[in-house]
Amino acid sequence: MALGKLFRTTAFKLSLAFLAVSALGAGMVLSVVAFEITALVDDETKQTIAAEADGLAEQYAQGGIRRLGFIIERRTHEPGSSLYLLTNFAGETLAGNIERLPPGVLDKPGFTETPYETTDDSATDRRALARIFVLPGGFRLLVGHDMRDRSRIGAVMVKALAISLVGLAVLGALGGLFVARRVLRRIDAMSSASRAIMAGDLTERLPVSGSGDELDRLAENLNDMLKRIGELMAGLREVSDNIAHDLRTPLTRLRNHAEAALRLEGDKQDYRAALERTIEESDGLIRIFNALLMIARAEAGADRSALTDFDIGEAASAVVELYEPAADDAGALLTAQIEPGIIARGNRELLSQSIANLIDNALKYGAPEPVLALAPPTAPGDYIRPTAPPRVEVDVIVRRGGDNVEIIIADHGPGIDAADRSRVLDRFVRLEGARTRPGSGLGLSLAAAVAHLHRGEVRLEDNAPGLRVVISLPARPAVLAEPGVQEASTPSAAAAL
Amino acid sequence: MSGMRILIIEDDRDAAAYLVKAFREVGHVADHAADGVTGYDLAREGGYDVAIVDRMLPKMDGLSLIGALRAQNVDTPTLILSALGQVDDRVKGLRAGGDDYLAKPYAFSELLARVDALARRRPKGASEETAYRIADLELDRLSHKVTRGGVEIVLQPREFRLLEYLMQHAGKVVTRTMLLENVWDYHFDPQTNVIDVHVSRLRAKIDKDFDPPLLHTVRGAGYMLRDGAR
Numbered sequence: 091m092a093l094g095k096l097f098r099t100t101a102f103k104l105s106l107a108f109l110a111v112s113a114l115g116a117g118m119v120l121s122v123v124a125f126e127i128t129a130l131v132d133d134e135t136k137q138t139i140a141a142e143a144d145g146l147a148e149q150y151a152q153g154g155i156r157r158l159g160f161i162i163e164r165r166t167h168e169p170g171s172s173l174y175l176l177t178n179f180a181g182e183t184l185a186g187n188i189e190r191l192p193p194g195v196l197d198k199p200g201f202t203e204t205p206y207e208t209t210d211d212s213a214t215d216r217r218a219l220a221r222i223f224v225l226p227g228g229f230r231l232l233v234g235h236d237m238r239d240r241s242r243i244g245a246v247m248v249k250a251l252a253i254s255l256v257g258l259a260v261l262g263a264l265g266g267l268f269v270a271r272r273v274l275r276r277i278d279a280m281s282s283a284s285r286a287i288m289a290g291d292l293t294e295r296l297p298v299s300g301s302g303d304e305l306d307r308l309a310e311n312l313n314d315m316l317k318r319i320g321e322l323m324a325g326l327r328e329v330s331d332n333i334a335h336d337l338r339t340p341l342t343r344l345r346n347h348a349e350a351a352l353r354l355e356g357d358k359q360d361y362r363a364a365l366e367r368t369i370e371e372s373d374g375l376i377r378i379f380n381a382l383l384m385i386a387r388a389e390a391g392a393d394r395s396a397l398t399d400f401d402i403g404e405a406a407s408a409v410v411e412l413y414e415p416a417a418d419d420a421g422a423l424l425t426a427q428i429e430p431g432i433i434a435r436g437n438r439e440l441l442s443q444s445i446a447n448l449i450d451n452a453l454k455y456g457a458p459e460p461v462l463a464l465a466p467p468t469a470p471g472d473y474i475r476p477t478a479p480p481r482v483e484v485d486v487i488v489r490r491g492g493d494n495v496e497i498i499i500a501d502h503g504p505g506i507d508a509a510d511r512s513r514v515l516d517r518f519v520r521l522e523g524a525r526t527r528p529g530s531g532l533g534l535s536l537a538a539a540v541a542h543l544h545r546g547e548v549r550l551e552d553n554a555p556g557l558r559v560v561i562s563l564p565a566r567p568a569v570l571a572e573p574g575v576q577e578a579s580t581p582s583a584a585a586a587l
Numbered sequence: 588m589s590g591m592r593i594l595i596i597e598d599d600r601d602a603a604a605y606l607v608k609a610f611r612e613v614g615h616v617a618d619h620a621a622d623g624v625t626g627y628d629l630a631r632e633g634g635y636d637v638a639i640v641d642r643m644l645p646k647m648d649g650l651s652l653i654g655a656l657r658a659q660n661v662d663t664p665t666l667i668l669s670a671l672g673q674v675d676d677r678v679k680g681l682r683a684g685g686d687d688y689l690a691k692p693y694a695f696s697e698l699l700a701r702v703d704a705l706a707r708r709r710p711k712g713a714s715e716e717t718a719y720r721i722a723d724l725e726l727d728r729l730s731h732k733v734t735r736g737g738v739e740i741v742l743q744p745r746e747f748r749l750l751e752y753l754m755q756h757a758g759k760v761v762t763r764t765m766l767l768e769n770v771w772d773y774h775f776d777p778q779t780n781v782i783d784v785h786v787s788r789l790r791a792k793i794d795k796d797f798d799p800p801l802l803h804t805v806r807g808a809g810y811m812l813r814d815g816a817r
Contacts (some may be wrong), residue, residue: 369694376692376775383719384775387673411745412771415784439674443775 105266179228424484447533456501596626623647651688762809
């Protein structure tokens with residue numbers, strides 16, 4: 091791990107910042123302590139000076155200036171003595187162990203801090219805390235203490251501060267490096283894992299240390315995201331497999347017809363017929379493509395520009411009206427029971443198309459089975475009765491169901507087995523028996539995708555007998571499904587098809 | 588209407604060559620521009636009855652091209668050809684100033700019918716007729732009355748709109764898709780012959796008891812309302 095990289099990490103920078111803050115804190119603590127100790131020492135010194143001054147005052151009261159001078163002379167010769175100076179009105183020294191003072195120090199009575207020189211050693215740079223007394227007759231008395239102790243304490247404090255700062259710096263830098271390395275190692279692991287994932291291995295997951303910290307939470311969230319992407323990819327793969335399978339069949343048919351026409355040794359009329367069949371086949375393919383695109387876009391939540399508030403019942407009856415004559419011609423009965431005034435927000439075109447597809451399905455596959463079936467006896471004397479009316483009957487019902495709008499397309503045909511019901515909502519699934527009839531097998535999937543776009547669902551129910559397809563939508567969905575495919579990506583996809 | 592001048596702005600040379608040839612075969616004059624800028628220059632010089640504009644073009648895309656033309660007050664009717672066939676794509680195209688929208692792939696008969704319909708369009712702002720008449724069939728748009736030979740024919744509202752659209756485009760081929768889009772406002776393929784049944788019901792009402800037949804089926808293309816005597 092390069093050191094430069096380490097220094098650039100957020101963890102290291104944070105450590106440095108914390109180090110600076112704690113150094114500042116240590117400095118402040120030591121300064122306060124030093125200040126307090128100095129104040130304490132000064133206080134003690136002042137008390138000592140006061141005590142000595144009291145003693146000297148007593149002597150002065152007993153024997154005047156002469157006795158004071160004598161006592162001072164005697165005390166200065168004791169080891170470790172305090173500082174004394176007694177001067178006359180002319181400023182001449184009468185007694186004491188102070189050699190020299192800056193001028194004017196003795197003029198002000200009271201406590202003062204001053205540099206001084208002693209008689210017994212030549213060391214300069216001495217300072218004293220002293221009290222000046224003015225005595226009658228112009229005599230002045232100074233009683234003081236050397237401040238070496240105090241400056242020694244100051245020096246100790248500075249040294250302590252320096253040592254602790256160095257210690258802090260070393261410890262902080264090491265700690266920062268350690269944390270940075272640790273974090274960096276985990277982040278490196280995460281980024282190498284994500285590189286592997288980007289390289290195509292979607293099964294790879296980011297490492298989770300199990301400590302439950304924020305990096306773990308991030309990794310877990312990213313892993314959930316990867317799982318979701320993986321599911322979508324799997325779905326997409328399944329869909330493209332289905333597309334490949336179910337488009338190959340008509341494409342092969344198309345190719346076969348063209349080849350057969352090439353080999354044909356017929357007249358112009360035969361060639362025309364062959365070409366017309368080819369165009370028919372390709373039209374069928376285009377229809378499948380369109381349906382697939384429509385489903386893809388509905389599932390992706392696109393077509394948002396076409397969202398409007400509209401009367402669902404009115405839309406459904408318009409589709410019924412479109413199909414009614416065709417149903418009538420085919421001998422079928424198409425009826426509508428529409429509850430008026432149900433407004434929903436959605437894509438009218440897509441919903442209309444779904445309803446149209448479902449009506450189309452019902453008309454194609456909803457023919458009752460021409461047999462007499464045993465009905466479960468619901469009343470005494472109820473044995474055998476025809477369960478199916480004699481012709482295709484398709485009911486389109488729009489009604490409120492709780493918070494939902496239900497669009498129901500019901501027939502009385504063979505229905506769909508409960509086991510097959512969820513399967514037929516998938517793309518291209520066409521049950522046995524339906525394979526021989528025209529259709530792309532996309533009608534129900536489109537209805538399901540459109541319902542999903544409207545935050546609703548498609549349910550397949552038993553119409554006893556027959557099939558009931560229920561498109562159940564929230565009455566007024568506030569927001570439609572999450573935005574999906576970006577506008578920019580659709581043209582190429584569409585163009586590719 | 589034959590002898591129209593049609594401008595085809597399409598970057599796929601094969602498709603363009605096919606269109607030019609096909610339009611010439613039915614008696615129109617067709618020019619081709621292979622990119623948006625050339626197409627814009629040609630269209631601006633004017634003189635075209637219809638411009639067919641591919642949506643994705645080099646140098647200047649189709650919608651910008653139409654927008655630029657409209658900004659220059661060039662109101663040549665335009666039909667947008669596009670691989671993007673969804674409703675919102677269509678809405679965008681029409682909003683950009685296109686007059687019609689056809690998704691690829693298309694049948695030439697469909698394109699031809701739509702180009703014919705566009706070229707016949709009155710200039711924008713002109714008031715629409717309040718009544719149509721073909722032979723002895725009359726449709727009054729204000730009173731919603733239809734008569735043939737003076738006999739009133741009772742039509743359902745949708746049948747009335749169907750007939751209205753056919754009469755607006757009398758003498759022209761009208762395709763099933765055009766009917767579905769303009770009469771029903773649907774843009775999907777209903778898969779079955781629903782439109783044919785509606786047309787045959789209308790035909791039963793306006794043609795069955797009268798002579799000559801006016802509503803004709805054009806094989807492989809659609810329908811046409813036309814005075815058979817002409």
